[in-house]
Amino acid sequence: MDTNSLQAFVAVAETGSFSRAAEQLFLTQSAMSKRILILEQQLNNRLFDRIGRTVSLTEAGRELLPRANRILLELNDARRSLSNLSGDVSGTLSVAASHHISLHRLPPVLRQYISAFPEVKLDLRFDESEIAYDNVLKGSLEIALITLSPRPDPNIHFQTIWHDRLNYVVAPDHPLAALEQVTLEQLSCYPAILSGSATFTRQLAEQQFSQLALKPDIAMSTNYLDTIRMMVEIGLGWSLLPETMTATSLSVLRVDAPQVTRELGYITHKERTLSNAARHFIQLLEQAAKKGS
Known part of the structure; x- marks a missing residue:
């Protein structure tokens, strides 16, 4: 069982589509189908039911999904921990911001960040607060800048900025x-x-x-x-x-x-090791909080 097959499985499970999952992972649909087939053969279980254009998880697929997510998160966490040892501020930083924050709060912080850390590639998304919140909880985002939830999940670390x-x-x-x-x-x-x-x-x-x-x-x-x-x-x-x-x-x-x-601010997952790029981004956010900007 390899990580590529697990990534393919999670992508199909989340999108409900082989074609959309293939686009998400920059694969051909045939390559995506092959990865799923290999995983099903390795596990000796069918993971998806395909009825017409509808793709749904089988019982085995539902059982595997949380474990696959956990395995991929652990591997990504290990990569970040090792990368942080170098002290370099580089790589990709995945951030989502609500539309309101993107327009009215984020620009000064973002301008300062890209000037200070040009080696960082920003994967910047503009989502509704609730969608960004769920993506941090699932582990697909490092940071989200959102309207903070009145009742946050125990796994979410949150900090008010504005x-x-x-x-x-x-x-x-x-x-x-x-x-x-x-x-x-x-x-x-x-x-x-x-x-x-x-x-x-x-x-x-x-x-x-x-x-x-x-x-x-x-x-x-x-x-x-x-x-x-x-x-x-x-x-x-x-x-x-x-x-x-x-x-x-x-x-x-x-x-x-x-x-x-x-309260507007940032959230991260408590069990996720933050990259150096994310840590420096958070420092700038907290400086903005102290300035009241």
């Missing part, structure tokens, strides 16, 4: 904009435009309403905050947006409720 104050906002001609103060009960009577139900930001908003046994009237949802801001600007509803996105075209409501603040 505090994001959130404001309830409406268009200037919205009925609520004329009020001196607004209650959550009043807000719940009007359509809301919030991020998706699985997002950490949405969870913070709903948590505040649920404490009063209220539920916001969600008219629309999208995970792109800039899109939400646009929809609020044209009067489609109210929203809860970061203070950094509160433009002159929006009215900030004085809500009779505690200020909502979300």
Whole structure:
């Protein structure tokens, strides 16, 4: 059993497709199929059921998947540990950042990092916080810069870098904009435009309403905050947006409720040895936290 076959197996299991897995690993589909066939022969078990275009794990495949992931993580961890001994800051650094952080927080840190460590190849992805979180948990990412989860997994190490104050906002001609103060009960009577139900930001908003046994009237949802801001600007509803996105075209409501603040920062896996490249990236992030930038 070799690592190439295990990588192929994990890729097919995660994508549910031989062709997408082949693209992911830069292989031909025939080479991918051959690797899976060799692994199945070595284990004397069929790992995938192929019905039409649908690929699904067999019972043996489901049993193997967590073990295969663990083996690959251990091997990658060993490689990083040995590479770190040289003290060089090089190689590939896999980082994911949420769309909001990518636009509003990351550029100064990234500019400083690529200037200081030109030998590092950045594998930079722009994902929703929840997707990046899962990829760190699975071990496919070293670092993720995200809205931190209110209930993090025990295997996740997290560190707050930025505090994001959130404001309830409406268009200037919205009925609520004329009020001196607004209650959550009043807000719940009007359509809301919030991020998706699985997002950490949405969870913070709903948590505040649920404490009063209220539920916001969600008219629309999208995970792109800039899109939400646009929809609020044209009067489609109210929203809860970061203070950094509160433009002159929006009215900030004085809500009779505690200020909502979300924590933005980085996460890593507690059991993963970080590369020198990742350690230096984290140092720059923590310097940004001390500066309050």
